[in-house]
Amino acid sequence: MATTVIAEQPPGRKSLMQRFARGWEPYLYSAPALILIVTVMLVPLVVGISYAFRDVQILNPFSGGFIGLDHFRALAGDRAFLVALKNTVWWTGASVLLQFAFGLILALLLDKPFTGRGLAQALVFLPWAVPTFLTGLNWAWLFNPVIGPLPHWLHALGILSEPNNILSDPELAMWGPIIANVWWGIPFFAITLLAALQAIPRDLYEAASIDGAGPVQRFLSITLPFLAPTIAITILLRTVWISNFADLIVVMTKGGPADRTQIVASYIFTQAFTRLDFGYASAVAMVLLVLLLVYSMLIVVLRQTLLNKD
Amino acid sequence: MASIDIRDIHKSYGKIEVLHGVDLTIRDGEFIVLVGPSGCGKSTLLRMIAGLEEVTGGDILIAEKRVNDLAPKDRDIAMVFQSYALYPHMSVAQNMSYSLRLRKTPRERVASAVSAAASKLGLDPFLERRPKALSGGQRQRVAMGRAIVRQPKAFLFDEPLSNLDARLREQMRAEIKKLHGELGATSIYVTHDQIEAMTLADRIVAMHGGVVQQVGSPLDLYDRPANLFVAGFIGSPGMNFIEARYQPGEGSPAARLADGTLVALPHAYALEPDTPVTLGIRPEHVVIGGEGREAAVELIEPTGFGTILHLALHGLPFKVFTTDRKVLNAGNAATISFPPQHLHLFDQEGARVGAV
Amino acid sequence: MRARPLILTLAHRLAILAYILFALFPLFWLLKVSLTPNDLLYSEGVRMWPSRTSFDHFRFVIAHSDFPLFFRNSLIVAGSTALVVTAVASLSGYALSRFAFRAKYWIVALMLLTQMFPLVMLVAPIFRLLSPLGLTNSLTGLVIVYSAFNVPFATFLMQSFFDGIPKDLEEAAKIDGATQFMAFRQIILPLTLPGIAATVGFVFTAAWSELLFALMLISGNEAATFPVGLLSFVSKFSVDFGQMMAAGVLALIPACIFFFLIQRYLVQGLTAGAVKG
Numbered sequence: 001m002a003t004t005v006i007a008e009q010p011p012g013r014k015s016l017m018q019r020f021a022r023g024w025e026p027y028l029y030s031a032p033a034l035i036l037i038v039t040v041m042l043v044p045l046v047v048g049i050s051y052a053f054r055d056v057q058i059l060n061p062f063s064g065g066f067i068g069l070d071h072f073r074a075l076a077g078d079r080a081f082l083v084a085l086k087n088t089v090w091w092t093g094a095s096v097l098l099q100f101a102f103g104l105i106l107a108l109l110l111d112k113p114f115t116g117r118g119l120a121q122a123l124v125f126l127p128w129a130v131p132t133f134l135t136g137l138n139w140a141w142l143f144n145p146v147i148g149p150l151p152h153w154l155h156a157l158g159i160l161s162e163p164n165n166i167l168s169d170p171e172l173a174m175w176g177p178i179i180a181n182v183w184w185g186i187p188f189f190a191i192t193l194l195a196a197l198q199a200i201p202r203d204l205y206e207a208a209s210i211d212g213a214g215p216v217q218r219f220l221s222i223t224l225p226f227l228a229p230t231i232a233i234t235i236l237l238r239t240v241w242i243s244n245f246a247d248l249i250v251v252m253t254k255g256g257p258a259d260r261t262q263i264v265a266s267y268i269f270t271q272a273f274t275r276l277d278f279g280y281a282s283a284v285a286m287v288l289l290v291l292l293l294v295y296s297m298l299i300v301v302l303r304q305t306l307l308n309k310d
Numbered sequence: 311m312a313s314i315d316i317r318d319i320h321k322s323y324g325k326i327e328v329l330h331g332v333d334l335t336i337r338d339g340e341f342i343v344l345v346g347p348s349g350c351g352k353s354t355l356l357r358m359i360a361g362l363e364e365v366t367g368g369d370i371l372i373a374e375k376r377v378n379d380l381a382p383k384d385r386d387i388a389m390v391f392q393s394y395a396l397y398p399h400m401s402v403a404q405n406m407s408y409s410l411r412l413r414k415t416p417r418e419r420v421a422s423a424v425s426a427a428a429s430k431l432g433l434d435p436f437l438e439r440r441p442k443a444l445s446g447g448q449r450q451r452v453a454m455g456r457a458i459v460r461q462p463k464a465f466l467f468d469e470p471l472s473n474l475d476a477r478l479r480e481q482m483r484a485e486i487k488k489l490h491g492e493l494g495a496t497s498i499y500v501t502h503d504q505i506e507a508m509t510l511a512d513r514i515v516a517m518h519g520g521v522v523q524q525v526g527s528p529l530d531l532y533d534r535p536a537n538l539f540v541a542g543f544i545g546s547p548g549m550n551f552i553e554a555r556y557q558p559g560e561g562s563p564a565a566r567l568a569d570g571t572l573v574a575l576p577h578a579y580a581l582e583p584d585t586p587v588t589l590g591i592r593p594e595h596v597v598i599g600g601e602g603r604e605a606a607v608e609l610i611e612p613t614g615f616g617t618i619l620h621l622a623l624h625g626l627p628f629k630v631f632t633t634d635r636k637v638l639n640a641g642n643a644a645t646i647s648f649p650p651q652h653l654h655l656f657d658q659e660g661a662r663v664g665a666v
Numbered sequence: 667m668r669a670r671p672l673i674l675t676l677a678h679r680l681a682i683l684a685y686i687l688f689a690l691f692p693l694f695w696l697l698k699v700s701l702t703p704n705d706l707l708y709s710e711g712v713r714m715w716p717s718r719t720s721f722d723h724f725r726f727v728i729a730h731s732d733f734p735l736f737f738r739n740s741l742i743v744a745g746s747t748a749l750v751v752t753a754v755a756s757l758s759g760y761a762l763s764r765f766a767f768r769a770k771y772w773i774v775a776l777m778l779l780t781q782m783f784p785l786v787m788l789v790a791p792i793f794r795l796l797s798p799l800g801l802t803n804s805l806t807g808l809v810i811v812y813s814a815f816n817v818p819f820a821t822f823l824m825q826s827f828f829d830g831i832p833k834d835l836e837e838a839a840k841i842d843g844a845t846q847f848m849a850f851r852q853i854i855l856p857l858t859l860p861g862i863a864a865t866v867g868f869v870f871t872a873a874w875s876e877l878l879f880a881l882m883l884i885s886g887n888e889a890a891t892f893p894v895g896l897l898s899f900v901s902k903f904s905v906d907f908g909q910m911m912a913a914g915v916l917a918l919i920p921a922c923i924f925f926f927l928i929q930r931y932l933v934q935g936l937t938a939g940a941v942k943g
Contacts, residue, residue: 025846026765030773033758033817040814041780044791051790058794109681122929124685129925130693131875133893134914137900138692147699147907149712183692244784247877251897265786273882278790285787292784362837382840389841395834399856409842456842 051282058276071283080259081267081284088263090174091181092243098182100235103189108223110190111197128187136251139180143167167253170260177248177261185242189234196230197223236299240292264288312373312463312496313338314359320367321354321520328354329520331368336464336498341490343499345507346517346543352500353468355517359498360466361385372463383412388457389466392473394449396441396456403428403437406455427455430489447478454486458493467499471506483509504544508532516540538660541590547618547629549654550596552589556581556655565589565655569624571603576650577665587663588656593618593631595652598640602647607640619644693918700724700911707908723912732887733913736895741920743805743891744873747812751820751869752862754813759824760850764836777818785815789882802883808891811883812873820865827861828854867928871921892917 052071057063075081110121127135142148143165151163166172200222208218246265249255255262255270262270264284271281314336321329329351336342344352357363359370361382370377377385388409396405403424410420428434431451441449450470457465467486471479487510490497501507507514508528516523516531516539524536535541541549554565556579557572563579564572565587573589581587598619605628609620616633621644630637630646637644655663699707700723702716710716727733762770792811793802801807831854839849855862877893884890890898896913 023767026761026767027769029757029761029765032754033821034773034776036754036810036814036817037776037780040792040811041788042776044788044795045783047791047795048787056790056794105681106685109678109685114678120682120686122926124682124689125929126693126922126925127689129871129921131871131877131893131917131921133875133877133897134917135692137896137910137914138696141699141907141911142692142695146708148695152712183688186689240782244786246786250878250881265784268784268786269789269878269882272790272793273878278794281790282787285784288784289787292782296782360837360841362840381845382837383843383845385841387841389838391834391838393832393834395832395838397835397839397853408839412843412848456838460842 048282049286051279052286053283054279056277056279056282058278063279067279071280072287074280075283075287080262081264083259084255084262084264084267087174087259087261088243088265091178091249091261091263092239094174094178095181095185095242096235096239098178099185099189099238100231102182102186104193104231106186106190107193107197110194125187125191127184128191130184132184132245132247133251135180135184136177136248139176139183139248140167140252143176168257170257173253173257173261177252180248180252181242181245184248185238188238192230192234193227196227200226232303236296240296243292244288314464314496314498315371315374316355316359316368317371318368319355319358319365319370321351321358321363322366327366327520329358329366332517332520332522334515334522334525336496339494339496341497341499341510341512342515343501343507343511343513344515344517345501345504346523348502350517351520352502352515352517356466356468356498356500359464360387360389386460386463387466388460388462388464389468390453390457390470392469394441394453394470394473396449396452398441401438401440402433402444402452402455405441405452406459409456409460423459424455427459430458430492431455446474447482450474450478450482454489458489462495464496464498467497467501469501470499472501472503479506486510504546508544514544516543518543534662535590535654536662538588538590538656541654541656541662545592547593547631549590549592550628551656552591552623552626552628554587554589556583556585556587558583567624573648573653574650575653575655579655579663579665581657581663586658588660589648590654590656591648591652593629595649596630596632597647597649598630598632598634598637598644600645600647602645604643605646607642607644610638610640612638621646696911696914696918699907700915702908704908723908724916727909727912727916731899731909731913732890732895733892733899733916735887736890736892737916739805739889740874740892740917743808743812744870744920746805746809747816747873748866748870750809750813751816752824752865755817755820755824755865756855756858756862758817758821760828760854762821762825763828764833777821780815780818786878789878792879793882796883803885803889805889807883808880808889811879812876815876816869816872820869823865823868824858824861827858827864831857864928867924871924871928874917874921874924 053066053068055063055065055067055070106124110117110124130138142150144167145151145163145165151160151165154160154166155163160166167176204222205218208222213221243263244265246263246269249261249263249266250269253261255266265288268281268284268288271277271284275281314334316332316334316336319329319332320327332351332355334342344355346352354363358365359372361377361380365378372385372387397408400408406424406427407420410423415423424437425434428437431454433448433451433455436444436448436452441452444452450473453470470486471482474482483506486499490510499506499510511528513525514528514531515525518539524531524540526534531540531544535544535549538551542551552567552573554567554573557564557566558578558581563575563577565575566572603623605621605623607619608622608627611618611620616631617635617637619630619632619637619640621628621630623646628646630644657663698715701719701721702710703718703720703722706716706718758773761767762774796802796807796811799807801810835853835857836846836849839853840846844852875893876891877897880891880894881897884894887895887898896910896917899913900910
């Protein structure tokens with residue numbers, strides 16, 4: 001009824017009101033989402049950035065003052081942080097590379113229909129649904145010689161001289177979370193690449209084989225070029241995501257032994273969670289944020305130069 | 311039912327204007343067909359009347375009330391979509407009654423309106439089915455049914471038959487015409503198919519490039535196309551055009567073709583001597599045999615009912631349609647002539663030139 | 667000519683089998699240990715299946731531990747988060763799918779940004795902001811935080827489902843007499859039900875799995891979610907492997923149920939928001 005009443009009003013005014021209502025509709029729909037994101041993510045982000053320049057310790061009631069760049073000065077001399085930085089590169093690089101390689105192979109294996117494909121697909125993708133804390137615990141138990149078979153198998157294969165827990169071996173500890181991460185993350189790459197594979201028109205392969213291309217040539221000249229954009233974007237996003245992914249390390253090793261598995265993200269969490277030093281944690285977080293931004297920009301620039309060369 | 315007035319309607323998307331000022335008055339109960347090639351703005355115009363597109367400039371009036379700023383639901387119009395847009399999760403009966411239920415119509419009135427529409431369209435056996443379980447033609451009928459249960463002020467059709475195969479399309483075309491005869495509702499029908507336009511319309515609105523080219527009865531457009539676009543668009547196979555120069559002569563006006571020969575014209579025109587003009591003649595009006603000009607035969611297409619001859623006249627393509635089967639054995643050459651009463655004359659801007 | 671394809675087929679099946687074994691073995695081991703009675707746990711070591719199985723660990727965990735409470739808490743948190751996020755993301759996804767408006771670009775950019783920066787950055791400030799509001803150590807606090815974290819991804823997911831529904835249907839509804847919102851509720855939402863189910867599944871799984879914020883925001887047992895409870899159990903009684911793994915198997919159940927429900931949409935879901943794990 002309201003609209004008919006409006007319709008009786010002089011043309012200029014009703015047009016304005018209608019336009020106003022119509023213009024606001026999308027904002028009404030997006031408002032709840034925006035309010036949530038802004039209050040729970042954007043505001044804390046800004047507050048967190050301010051913490052980086054303040055002394056914020058929950059256990060110290062006199063803290064809270066502005067201290068300028070002190071945290072960053074401390075950071076430059078913090079050996080644990082520098083080790084964490086190095087570990088982050090190692091953790092991220094190894095995880096992404098292995099997840100990608102095994103994920104690509106799996107996607108290629110699942111690309112063509114065969115009997116039982118649906119079931120096989122559901123089973124190999126299952127790890128992705130396992131909660132990360134459980135993935136961490138599960139693998140920690142598998143590496144535990146008391147309860148898990150892996151140390152004994154590795155010993156039998158001659159890889160380990162004694163059936164010890166690799167998670168407590170400073171030299172090998174990082175492999176524990178990496179293997180757990182690869183187990184958990186293969187499905188993500190496989191699913192993404194499988195979707196891209198299925199989008200390649202089948203006639204292309206038929207045309208290529210009529211033109212006399214063998215399986216290897218078909219893979220190199222059709223599959224890879226079609227997958228390349230998906231591979232690039234997935235690796236970029238996953239790299240950022242995995243470098244922030246502290247759950248497995250927190251659960252499996254808590255950064256130990258002797259900080260050998262501490263990555264920057266788990267270091268931030270430890271600073272905030274066990275030491276309750278929010279100021280320092282936020283300073284570390286800012287460095288991580290800047291590094292990720294630089295990484296993303298480098299990728300974008302690299303992409304541009306590569307595109308321009310073509 | 312109601313009249314619809316369209317006054318100087320403009321539509322722009324950003325900086326691109328797609329409708330350049332359309333004026334049109336549709337009388338109560340009239341069946342109007344908007345016809346033109348894709349991108350001519352006919353669908354945009356229809357969607358603006360429905361309220362699905364905002365009006366950039368000008369006014370739309372339904373039943374003498376300005377509706378520019380009314381939401382579609384308050385315009386009391388019904389629309390049949392090209393895709394039918396049937397609600398997949400509702401049965402046929404629910405699809406047809408949705409609009410009435412939204413208006414809180416009493417249950418018995420809804421039931422009687424649906425069953426009346428269903429029996430009119432032969433949909434009674436399908437009322438409880440989902441659209442997915444219907445054939446293309448049945449879906450089309452449901453879409454029609456959804457429109458007629460409401461008894462709206464006007465019906466809008468957006469290429470409603472183009473998803474059907476040729477035979478069904480013919481059948482539905484006839485049914486739509488019959489239905490309009492029974493209901494007498496104001497209807498606006500968009501199509502790119504000139505046969506649909508010719509057969510259905512009280513008046514055709516031919517559009518091109520966001521501008522109305524001509525409004526008139528189907529035979530008007532066929533007999534007296536206002537310009538080269540309409541002349542070429544209406545009729546199949548399309549009209550032949552020949553470049554020529556006007557020669558007033560001494561009581562025997564003619565057009566001089568590029569090769570210097572003359573084509574007799576029915577009467578004199580208000581043109582300067584030697585003005586460049588375009589001569590038009592429909593393939594079905596060309597006479598074959600007897601005295602005339604020679605043309606090479608390039609291709610013969612029998613259609614059963616008649617034959618289309620593809621000729622080369624002075625090196626340019628030229629089509630002739632005839633029901634005389636003798637042309638099937640025409641060989642390499644044919645003689646053709648142009649009856650003066652069937653000649654159309656267009657000036658350099660493409661507009662029809664009238665008699666003095 | 668037949669021999670080569672046969673070998674290839676065999677190799678293909680073996681490779682698939684290897685992947686399946688790799689994927690399932692850790693879960694199998696979890697189940698195995700949870701079913702092994704304590705007296706056999708150490709004596710039978712790496713045997714693939716114990717000579718005798720028992721449900722004692724499960725019985726203990728369900729009857730004599732706080733895990734039923736943790737389970738209930740997690741169910742409440744993950745369930746509420748899934749409902750809130752799906753409702754909110756349906757609206758925002760619809761806005762992105764159906765309207766062209768000036769701030770759209772910025773909203774999309776904001777949502778992408780939230781997927782890029784390290785969430786661990788927010789641990790400290792969120793704790794500091796929620797604690798004066800009484801939202802630490804509370805399930806409500808967790809629901810709010812998890813909802814915000816999951817809305818961007820769920821929005822993109824819902825948008826992709828809405829994009830798959832022809833615009834004609836809403837236009838027809840509007841002409842039939844519906845407002846935009848009625849068309850959304852009566853026509854579009856019912857047609858998006860499978861998509862809604864998928865979104866509920868994704869968000870539920872994510873909220874069920876979240877660890878770091880739960881650790882930070884929850885301290886007592888009362889409001890502990892499953893991950894928090896399990897970790898505190900691990901650090902307190904780290905020798906009761908059978909019980910821990912029985913608890914682990916229980917934690918796996920809801921996630922697996924949702925996984926099989928949403929399995930069909932995995933490809934679509936992950937490609938829609940290729941950002942999220």
